[in-house]
Amino acid sequence: MKPTSWVSAGYGVALGALFLGERVAGGGRERLVLSGGGGVLLGLALGWSLARTRRASGDWRTLERWRLGLFLLGALGVGLYFFQAEGAVRVLGAGWKQKLPLLRSALGVLFPVALTLSLLPLGWVELAVGGMARAPVLELGRVRSALRSGLGLAFALVFAFSSQYVATRMDVSWDLAYFRTARPGEATRGLVRGLQAPVEVTLFFPPANDVRQAVEQYLRELSRESPLLHIEVLDQAVEPGRARELGVGENGSVVFTRDARHERLKLPLDLGTARSALQRLDEEVFRRLREVSRPRRVLYLTAGHGERGLRAQAATALEGARPGLSRLEDWLRVLNVEVRPLGVAEGLGTDVPRDAAVVAMVGPEREPSPEELAALRRYVERGGRLWLALEPDGPGLDALLEPWGLRSSRVPLANEQRYLRWSHQRGDRAHLVTTGFSTHASVATLASLGGDASVVFSGATALEPLPPLPRGVSLDVAVKASPETFQDANRDFTPDADEPRRAWPLVVAWEKVRPGAAAARMVVMGDADVMTDDAPRGYGNAYLLVDTVLWLLGEEELAGVLSNEEDVPVQHTRRQDGVWFYSAVFLAPALVLGVGGLVTRRRSRRRAR
Amino acid sequence: MMRALLIARRELGASLRTFQGYLIIALVLAVDGLLFNAYALGGVSKRSSEVVSLFFLFSSGTTMVASVFISMRLLAEERQTGTLSLLYSSPVKDHEIVLGKFLGAFAFLALLTLATVFMPLLVRVHGRLSLGHIAAGYLGLLLLGGASLAIGTLGSALARNQVLAAVFSGCMLVALLTCWWLARITEQPLSDVFGALALWNQHFQPFQVGVVHVRDVVYYLLVTYVFLFAATRVLEARRWR
Numbered sequence: 001m002k003p004t005s006w007v008s009a010g011y012g013v014a015l016g017a018l019f020l021g022e023r024v025a026g027g028g029r030e031r032l033v034l035s036g037g038g039g040v041l042l043g044l045a046l047g048w049s050l051a052r053t054r055r056a057s058g059d060w061r062t063l064e065r066w067r068l069g070l071f072l073l074g075a076l077g078v079g080l081y082f083f084q085a086e087g088a089v090r091v092l093g094a095g096w097k098q099k100l101p102l103l104r105s106a107l108g109v110l111f112p113v114a115l116t117l118s119l120l121p122l123g124w125v126e127l128a129v130g131g132m133a134r135a136p137v138l139e140l141g142r143v144r145s146a147l148r149s150g151l152g153l154a155f156a157l158v159f160a161f162s163s164q165y166v167a168t169r170m171d172v173s174w175d176l177a178y179f180r181t182a183r184p185g186e187a188t189r190g191l192v193r194g195l196q197a198p199v200e201v202t203l204f205f206p207p208a209n210d211v212r213q214a215v216e217q218y219l220r221e222l223s224r225e226s227p228l229l230h231i232e233v234l235d236q237a238v239e240p241g242r243a244r245e246l247g248v249g250e251n252g253s254v255v256f257t258r259d260a261r262h263e264r265l266k267l268p269l270d271l272g273t274a275r276s277a278l279q280r281l282d283e284e285v286f287r288r289l290r291e292v293s294r295p296r297r298v299l300y301l302t303a304g305h306g307e308r309g310l311r312a313q314a315a316t317a318l319e320g321a322r323p324g325l326s327r328l329e330d331w332l333r334v335l336n337v338e339v340r341p342l343g344v345a346e347g348l349g350t351d352v353p354r355d356a357a358v359v360a361m362v363g364p365e366r367e368p369s370p371e372e373l374a375a376l377r378r379y380v381e382r383g384g385r386l387w388l389a390l391e392p393d394g395p396g397l398d399a400l401l402e403p404w405g406l407r408s409s410r411v412p413l414a415n416e417q418r419y420l421r422w423s424h425q426r427g428d429r430a431h432l433v434t435t436g437f438s439t440h441a442s443v444a445t446l447a448s449l450g451g452d453a454s455v456v457f458s459g460a461t462a463l464e465p466l467p468p469l470p471r472g473v474s475l476d477v478a479v480k481a482s483p484e485t486f487q488d489a490n491r492d493f494t495p496d497a498d499e500p501r502r503a504w505p506l507v508v509a510w511e512k513v514r515p516g517a518a519a520a521r522m523v524v525m526g527d528a529d530v531m532t533d534d535a536p537r538g539y540g541n542a543y544l545l546v547d548t549v550l551w552l553l554g555e556e557e558l559a560g561v562l563s564n565e566e567d568v569p570v571q572h573t574r575r576q577d578g579v580w581f582y583s584a585v586f587l588a589p590a591l592v593l594g595v596g597g598l599v600t601r602r603r604s605r606r607r608a609r
Numbered sequence: 610m611m612r613a614l615l616i617a618r619r620e621l622g623a624s625l626r627t628f629q630g631y632l633i634i635a636l637v638l639a640v641d642g643l644l645f646n647a648y649a650l651g652g653v654s655k656r657s658s659e660v661v662s663l664f665f666l667f668s669s670g671t672t673m674v675a676s677v678f679i680s681m682r683l684l685a686e687e688r689q690t691g692t693l694s695l696l697y698s699s700p701v702k703d704h705e706i707v708l709g710k711f712l713g714a715f716a717f718l719a720l721l722t723l724a725t726v727f728m729p730l731l732v733r734v735h736g737r738l739s740l741g742h743i744a745a746g747y748l749g750l751l752l753l754g755g756a757s758l759a760i761g762t763l764g765s766a767l768a769r770n771q772v773l774a775a776v777f778s779g780c781m782l783v784a785l786l787t788c789w790w791l792a793r794i795t796e797q798p799l800s801d802v803f804g805a806l807a808l809w810n811q812h813f814q815p816f817q818v819g820v821v822h823v824r825d826v827v828y829y830l831l832v833t834y835v836f837l838f839a840a841t842r843v844l845e846a847r848r849w850r
Contacts, residue, residue, distance in 0.1 A: 023799060108798075127846075142848065149842045156838045160831040164805060167827035176741025177658055177819030580650065580731055584642030588727065589635035596631020603626060 005126045007048050011071055012122075014041035015115070018078060022085070042078065046071050059140040063129070066147055070122045077114030080107055109162075117154045124150030175272075181214040182282040184222040186560030187445075187546075191289050192225040194557065199229050199292055200257040204236040204248050210271040214278055215254060222285070256288040263288040287334040297357035297553060299332060300342035301325070302372075306365025306394075308532055310339065323532040325362060331546055337553070348372050352379035358552045360387040363528025367395040376400060383514055385521045385552040389528040392461040405469040406508060406524060409462045413481060413504055413526075414488040416495060420456050420536065421577050429493040432457045433539075434506065436480040441556035442509045442523055443478045445543040448560075453540030455479060460527035462487065462504035472513045478523075479507035479544070507544070509551065523548050612701050613709040620683075620713020634721045637675050641668055641725050657736025658819065661729045665746040665817040669809065672722060672754045677778045679718055680761025683710040684844070685774035703844040707837055711762050718754045722747065742819035749816020752829035756808065757782060759836035766840040782808065785832075808832070 014037075021034030049071050053064040084107035088096050097104045128146030132139060184192075201219055205212030216233060223229045236243040236251045246255045246262055254265040265284050268274040277284070303309065312324035329339050342348050342359065349371045352359055359379060361368075368376070377400060380386050388397065396408040413432060420431035435454045437443045446453050465475050480503045486495040487504075495501065510522040525531070535541040547559045624630040641664075649655075649663035684706075687693040696706055729743045757778075764778030765771075789810035792803035804811055805828070812825040 023796075145845070145848050149845055153839060153842050156835055160835045164824070164828055164831055167824040168805070171822055171824040173815070173820055173822040174745075175820050176739060176745045576735065577650075581642075581646045583731075584645055584728055585639055586642075588642065588724070589639040592631050592635040592638060592724065596628050596635070599625065599631075600628045 004048075004052065005130055007045055007052075008067065008122055008126050010041055011045040011074065012119070014038045014045060015074060015078070015119070017041065022081070042075060046075060059138045062140060063125075063138060063143055066125065066143070067122070070118045070125070073114050074118030074122075077111045077118060080111035080114060084108060084111065112161075113158050116157055117151065120154040120157070121147050121150030124153075181218060181278040182280065184218060184225075185282045185286070187558060188222060188282055188286040188289065189225050190558050190560050191286060191293065192222055192229050195226050195228040195293055197228065197258060197293070199289065200255075201229065201231050202242075202246060202255045202257065203231070203233045204239075204243055204251050204253045204255070205233065206235055206237070206251050206269070209251075209269060211252070211267055211269055211274045211278070214271070214274075215267065215281065218281055218285070219254075254285075256285075256292045258292040261292050263291050283334060287336070290334070290336045294336055294555075297335075297337045298353075298355050299337050299339050299358045299360060299549070300346075300353065300356045301339055302343065302348060302359065302361040302364070302368075303341045304343035304345075304348075305361075305368055306363075308362040308389075308528055309341075312533065319365070322363075323529070323534040325532055327533045327535075327542075328531055328545055331542060332549065335546065335549060335553075337549065344369075344372070348375055351375050352384060356384065358385045358387055358549065360389075362387075362389045362531055363391050363394060364397075365391075365394050367397070370399075373397070373400050377403075380404075380512075380520045380522060383518045383520050385554075387523050387525075387548065387552060389525040389531055390461060390463075391528050392459065394528075401524065402466060403470070404510060404512075404522070405466045405473055405475060406510060407464045407466055408524075408526065409464055409487070409504075411461060411487045411489050412491060413457075413460050413462060413485050414493050414495075415482060415485045416493070417484050418482050422536075426493045430459045430488070432460055432481055432485060432506075434479060434481050436482060436503055438476055438478050438480075440476040440478045440509050440551075441559065442476075442548050442551035443507070443544060444556065444559040445547050446479075446540050449540065449543070453543060455530065455540045455544050456536050457481075457506055457527040458529040458534065460506055460530070462502075463506070463508050463524055463526050465505070465508065470512075474511050474513075476509045476511075477505040477507070478509045480505050507548075518554065521552055521554075523552060610705075613705040613712065616701070616706060616709025617712035617716065620710055621716045624679075624713070624717045630717065633675065633678065634724055637671050637721055638724055640671050641728065644668075644671075645728050657732050657738040658742060660732050660736065661738055661742060661746065662817050662819075664729055664732075665750065668722070668725060668746075668750055669753055669813055669817070672718070672750050673757045673782060673809075675721060676718060676754050676757035677761050677764075677775055677782065679714050680758050680765055680778060681768075681771045681774040682765070683714055683762055683774075684765040684840075685768045685771045686765075688768075689770050697847070704841045707762060707766070707841045707844060711758060711837055711840075714758050714762070715755055718758060719751055722750050722754060739819070745816050745819045745821050748821060749813055749825075752816075752826060752833075753809070753813055756829045756832040756836070759833040759840070760785070763836045763840040763843065766843040786810075 017034045017038030021031045021036075021038055025031040025034050046068075049064065049068045053061065053068050056064045084104065088107070092100065124146040125143055128143045129138075132142065203212060203215060203219070205215075212233065216231070219231045223231050234242060236248060236253075243249070246257065247264065248255060252267050252269045254267065256263040256265070265288055267277050301307070301310070306319060308322055308325055310325050310329050312326075313319075313322040315321040332339055337357070340346075342353070342356075347353065349369065352375055356379070359376065376386060388401075390397065390408045392410050392412040396410050398407060401407055412430065414429045415432050416429050418433050419429045420433050422428050422431055433454050433456050435450070437447045439447050446455065460481070462481070465477070469475055483503045484501055485504055486499045486501045488495075489499055490496065504526075506526045508524045510524065512520040514520060529535060530541055531545055547556070550556050550559050644667035645664050648667065649660045655663075684693065687696060701709075726743070726747065729738070729746070732738055733743075760781045761774070761778040764776075764781060765774040768774035768777050785806065785808035788803045789807035792800045792807060795803060812828050815822050815825055
């Protein structure tokens with residue numbers, strides 16, 4: 001007998017036509033032609049194979065039996081497909097899929113299994129037989145090996161698909177991306193240590209809740225700082241009366257209570273949903289604890305001289321765009337400080353309001369009137385707290401500052417070595433990055449963090465102390481630029497010979513002792529952008545602002561790191577950028593090549609010996 | 610198993626004794642470093658997790674390409690130089706040859722992949738990132754690399770020379786990668802099958818963002834198993850072809 005691989009090819013074409021008719025054509029005449037043609041071709045292949053099996057003898061008969069068996073297995077697969085697609089409705093009724101879900105699944109799995117177990121071994125068998133096309137006798141052993149090989153591969157595929165199906169159905173997952181419940185930070189611990197009266201913290205959570213565990217663990221750790229902090233865990237469903245008393249309608253609430261004052265923190269009950277809130281838990285707890293334990297203070301933000309406001313302002317024909325201070329406002333809210341505007345309409349021309357805890361003037365573009373300056377001067381002289389942020393292009397406020405021993409140089413600073421890459425243009429050199437902090441209380445947190453925290457100033461100017469200082473005045477350069485910073489007088493961001501380099505003072509903390517009364521305090525910054533929303537996240541700007549406010553409020557003992565576990569944008573300086581680039585693109589590959597060179601050289605030396 | 614480990618050791622040694630092995634590692638490091646700096650870190654400032662996610666996205670591409678280049682020589686080179694007959698005549702079974710070759714190549718690929726670990730760790734210096742995210746990403750890279758190597762091993766077993774092996778492996782990889790596209794243009798249940806088969810789209814992305822699904826781990830292990838099994842069957846085919 002002669003091999004008849006074309007029958008198997010016809011069988012394969014029949015299955016292909018059936019697939020196209022059923023799965024691609026969809027319906028109508030195309031389906032009829034493809035599926036009908038495929039069915040007829042399948043029948044012919046089966047008939048031909050049956051006839052050859054009857055006629056064949058010896059090893060050929062065995063081969064034809066195997067082939068017929070594989071054909072029948074494929075036909076069974078096709079039959080199962082048609083039964084589950086159409087036949088089952090006639091036999092078992094329209095709703096059989098709902099009534100017999102197991103049968104539905106079995107049929108859905110069995111027909112592709114039967115087809116795989118038919119087609120793969122058939123292909124292998126035909127390859128083996130094709131290899132013996134000119135051989136005088138059929139070597140059945142080779143065909144048997146091929147059949148086993150094909151069956152093995154088909155079973156491996158069936159196993160793989162089944163395993164993947166089971167794994168998908170019984171999937172378990174672990175989210176290893178950044179998530180950690182914040183732990184009590186130093187600022188919150190300090191706040192608890194300084195409690196003067198008992199504060200109750202009541203948690204309303206159902207039992208065995210993951211979020212409850214995380215919050216309770218955080219608060220228990222915090223309560224070790226002071227016996228005045230009491231923690232209570234309740235279930236709102238079990239204690240509805242107590243919940244109503246504290247204004248809680250459902251579980252997932254944390255209530256901070258001091259006397260009649262309540263502050264609530266709402267958290268989702270599902271850990272996955274609560275993760276972002278838990279990352280900021282320390283900040284939220286700090287804010288509420290401060291609200292119940294300390295009186296609210298007022299910070300007046302001056303207006304009317306082109307200053308930065310709370311909200312960002314788009315550019316107009318007369319003025320450029322100005323970033324807002326909403327982030328600063330958020331921080332001040334955490335510190336229980338309310339922000340109010342202060343302009344001529346609010347009485348700045350006459351006097352600073354009596355309830356002002358701090359007056360801030362951020363980036364004025366025009367000189368205040370003499371009356372306003374006089375009001376600010378009187379305010380400071382009577383123990384007020386003033387916060388000034390100046391710009392190189394803005395007024396120097398000399399009339400106000402010089403009598404107190406300070407002046408703004410009003411020359412922009414730049415640094416071509418240590419700056420924050422922002423727009424990847426030369427102008428980035430005006431974004432100074434510094435870690436030059438003194439030990440003054442207004443930068444206590446930054447000083448404690450050392451090199452781990454740096455502050456970015458954008459378009460800053462240097463401040464100049466004017467010795468001798470007036471009597472009773474002390475002055476501390478809290479933040480200074482890195483030593484290679486130059487005064488960019490011609491604003492080309494390039495150091496010239498006549499542009500001096502120095503560690504220019506960027507933030508100055510000024511204090512005037514008043515016998516028998518609280519000292520007057522002032523913080524002057526050589527940049528307003530350091531306070532705005534444009535300042536980059538992930539740097540120490542927030543600590544600079546918070547510590548400055550705390551020092552001005554006279555609450556410097558509360559300075560410290562808030563443990564915020566939120567993901568932050570990755571921002572790095574030009575120098576860091578260079579280190580990253582060269583280490584990743586050149587240094588590491590060069591090291592590998594160096595090691596490779598050493599190893600291969602040593603080996604060739606050994607060979608030479 | 611011991612014989613497979615011996616072959617793996619020999620294979621790894623062969624990769625590390627020649628300068629070409631180090632050159633491949635250096636090239637992959639340089640390409641990963643360039644992509645990391647240009648795209649993951651470049652442009653507007655991104656959050657740490659986003660930067661690392663992009664790093665794993667680009668690394669998955671270089672890992673697959675490196676897998677093709679590493680695997681193309683595994684069996685095709687032996688066949689090309691005529692040393693495959695020596696292996697056949699030694700008391701080593703076909704599956705031990707395939708497993709040994711694969712393990713040796715996988716160890717080299719793992720070395721190469723783990724050499725890039727300093728890049729996501731650099732992100733940790735100035736960002737907030739969990740080691741778990743990095744570990745998940747590298748688990749994904751190793752599983753994807755293992756699966757790609759297994760595909761390459763089959764390609765190498767099928768081909769007569771290394772170039773053909775690379776072409777075969779590349780074609781199979783592309784076919785598996787484009788399954789996600791087939792999944793989009795076909796209807797259920799075929800789209801589900803294609804979707805589940807797609808080598809990268811559905812199964813690697815969770816690792817990229819730090820999520821480990823058992824179904825994805827099982828998928829890559831099964832792809833590795835099936836292709837190594839097929840490679841063994843192709844080697845065995847010499848008996849009946």
